């Protein structure tokens with residue numbers, strides 16, 4: 001097993017007790033950003049907890065706050081109020097260095113745009129973030145991950161030499177390479193045609209199930225949301241529906257109660 005730095009080790013997520021615990025919890029979270037016209041309340045009183053291994057779809061109209069919510073969970077954005085805990089790390093108040101390490105090694109992220117580095121081969125695109133996360137055998141691991149997404153024969157190709165579907169496979173291999181406990185996808189098929197998109201989705205579900213990782217998928221595709229264990233619906237910066245379990249045990253053993261949809 002390749003090693004990550006000890007300081008990156010989050011809460012254990014392989015023990016039976018941990019399997020019942022929440023791997024993500026948001027408690028009275030809001031996000032307010034400044035704009036030219038003054039402050040904008042982008043997310044309002046968001047509460048939910050995700051259990052290890054769950055697959056969660058986040059749906060809602062454009063502008064409802066789905067990507068902003070994901071930015072909070074991946075540590076790209078800090079909550080204005082409330083607490084966000086992901087894989088044992090409280091992101092609220094964590095310094096930039098800690099958040100950067102969280103993004104590098106604890107969570108995997110696949111976006112609509114592939115965000116590959118054009119001057120690097122597929123292999124380098126996957127291996128370089130692993131090297132940054134101080135994984136010892138970065139190139140071996142990267143080759144293994146590219147094989148897992150069906151790109152063993154394309155490792156030395158540059159992004160411009162790959163189709164959209166192949167580029168997204170590279171991005172998926174890069175996201176999964178650090179063996180994150182959570183995979184986040186933000187409209188990962190948005191730039192792909194229907195058939196290619198479905199193949200990517202199959203791969204995302206298949207690989208995250210094999211690795212027993214938690215999957216959080218932002219999508220406006222109802223068919224895709226239906227494949228998830230649970231669907232969280234957003235509108236105007238709030239959660240308006242959540243089909244998931246209403247209770248989850250937080251890392252400190254306390255119970256978070258999701259009151260969404262209840263009086």
Ligand SMILES: Nc1ncnc2c1ncn2[C@@H]1O[C@H](COP(=O)(O)OP(=O)(O)O)[C@@H](O)[C@H]1O
Pocket residue numbers: 033034035040042060061062063064065066067068069
């Ligand atoms: N940096 C920002 N500054 C101000 N407003 C923003 C910023 N980022 C997003 N927004 C606004 O926040 C709202 C939610 O955006 P977003 O999270 O991207 O929604 P979605 O992903 O559901 O389409 C939108 O009204 C958007 O215009």
Ligand SMILES: [Mg+2]
Pocket residue numbers: 066067068186
């Ligand atoms: Mg979005």
